[in-house]
Amino acid sequence: MSSSVPIGDDGVTEATTELQSSTISQPKFLEPKIVSKPVNDYALKYGFREDPVATELRHITADHPRSRMMGDPNEAAFFSNVLMPAMNAKKIVEIGVFTGYTTLQLAKAVGEDGTVLALDVSDEFTCIGKPYWKKAGVADRIQLIIAPAVETLQKILDDGQAETFDFVFIDADKVHYGTYYELSLQLLRKNGIVAIDNTLWGGKVLDEQSHQDNDTDAIRAISKHVMTDDRVDHVLLPFADGVTLVRKC
Numbered sequence: 001m002s003s004s005v006p007i008g009d010d011g012v013t014e015a016t017t018e019l020q021s022s023t024i025s026q027p028k029f030l031e032p033k034i035v036s037k038p039v040n041d042y043a044l045k046y047g048f049r050e051d052p053v054a055t056e057l058r059h060i061t062a063d064h065p066r067s068r069m070m071g072d073p074n075e076a077a078f079f080s081n082v083l084m085p086a087m088n089a090k091k092i093v094e095i096g097v098f099t100g101y102t103t104l105q106l107a108k109a110v111g112e113d114g115t116v117l118a119l120d121v122s123d124e125f126t127c128i129g130k131p132y133w134k135k136a137g138v139a140d141r142i143q144l145i146i147a148p149a150v151e152t153l154q155k156i157l158d159d160g161q162a163e164t165f166d167f168v169f170i171d172a173d174k175v176h177y178g179t180y181y182e183l184s185l186q187l188l189r190k191n192g193i194v195a196i197d198n199t200l201w202g203g204k205v206l207d208e209q210s211h212q213d214n215d216t217d218a219i220r221a222i223s224k225h226v227m228t229d230d231r232v233d234h235v236l237l238p239f240a241d242g243v244t245l246v247r248k249c
């Protein structure tokens, strides 16, 4: 695919310097989105063991003005420590990368012979993560593609890769969730899983009267669609910001 951006490109040298000079002391966590802070603190304390390079990247990301976009640490651990190994996942798409905190862990989980296609529109955000992917020894498993994800997913399908992916993580702009879902189902093998992030959206999806913005409407729409989609089985897990796991039957 011509829009591929090789890992280790522009921005890495500068960011690496920052990485080496930063002092990582205590892990830093963002405010929880739907559970209480004490519950979240407990789950973070005992919930998972985190790759030390991922901890560094999370810490750096927490200082970013858009830090709220970073993936939930428990959720990333659920995927990388449990779900991916259990599925023997080797081919993954992540739609929406930001600084690549979850990307790094998915790449660890697929092993040396696995691939993560990491789709985003922002060079600025994704360049923050690249040196950490390198430091963790997983950069060669990540193919970062900077372009609108709908276009990229269609290209992957046109490339003859339908029904070859084990897992898709949908975590980009909400208004395209319905399109991402349909394209993801085409990419997945039987029993492959698509994870749809933010399906509780801080609770905003609950009240149809007071929250009628495009993002919230799009999230409600995908949840209603999945509920009646007989191509799949699914479960909405009320943790992180709500994550719906959808298995292709």
Ligand SMILES: C[S@@+](CC[C@H](N)C(=O)[O-])C[C@H]1O[C@@H](n2cnc3c(N)ncnc32)[C@H](O)[C@@H]1O
Pocket: 069, 070, 071, 072, 094, 095, 096, 097, 098, 099, 100, 101, 102, 103, 119, 120, 121, 122, 125, 147, 148, 149, 150, 171, 172, 173
């Ligand atoms: C919530 S963040 C992703 C968080 C990431 N998955 C993680 O776990 O840390 C959403 C990302 O989607 C990207 N994005 C927004 N619109 C997009 C589009 N049309 N195509 C691809 N990426 C997009 C943004 O640049 C942003 O980096």
